[in-house]
Amino acid sequence: LDAGAGFTVAPNLDRQSVELALSRDRLHLPGVFTGSEIAAAMRLGARMLKLFPCDAHGPALVRAMRAPFDDVDLVAVGGVNAANLSDFFASGAVAVGLGSSVTKLVGDVSALRREAAAIRAGIDTARGALPPAARS
Numbered sequence: 001l002d003a004g005a006g007f008t009v010a011p012n013l014d015r016q017s018v019e020l021a022l023s024r025d026r027l028h029l030p031g032v033f034t035g036s037e038i039a040a041a042m043r044l045g046a047r048m049l050k051l052f053p054c055d056a057h058g059p060a061l062v063r064a065m066r067a068p069f070d071d072v073d074l075v076a077v078g079g080v081n082a083a084n085l086s087d088f089f090a091s092g093a094v095a096v097g098l099g100s101s102v103t104k105l106v107g108d109v110s111a112l113r114r115e116a117a118a119i120r121a122g123i124d125t126a127r128g129a130l131p132p133a134a135r136s
Helices: 015-023 035-044 059-066 085-090 109-129
Strands: 007-009 027-029 048-051 073-077 095-097
Touching: 007 015, 015 027, 015 035, 027 048, 048 059, 059 073, 059 085, 085 095, 085 109
Parallel strands: 007 027, 048 073, 073 095
Antiparallel strands: none
């Protein structure tokens, strides 16, 4: 934050990190996996959460957590790739984090370009399925 970060992301829920980001009017995405962690993050004031690891249950995890927690934004992270990202959006994720599906291709520029094009196509497909107000 001191270096000018617009937001921070963590693999876990840490009260001090949430409070620090909020005190500086910055977005912090704490990592959560259970309903108890989501509720705790919301009590701290976090309204966008990194749901991680999603590869454990796929889009069904997002869908299951969105049912009781429809007033929080979930970012699906872990196991997301070009082939399934539209499923994560359809399940209620507002965003996705792409890690190993992209980083494993470092050094292979053509494979990276193909993956980037597939990711872009998946995002475009997901946006086409979203209501107009959610397409920003």
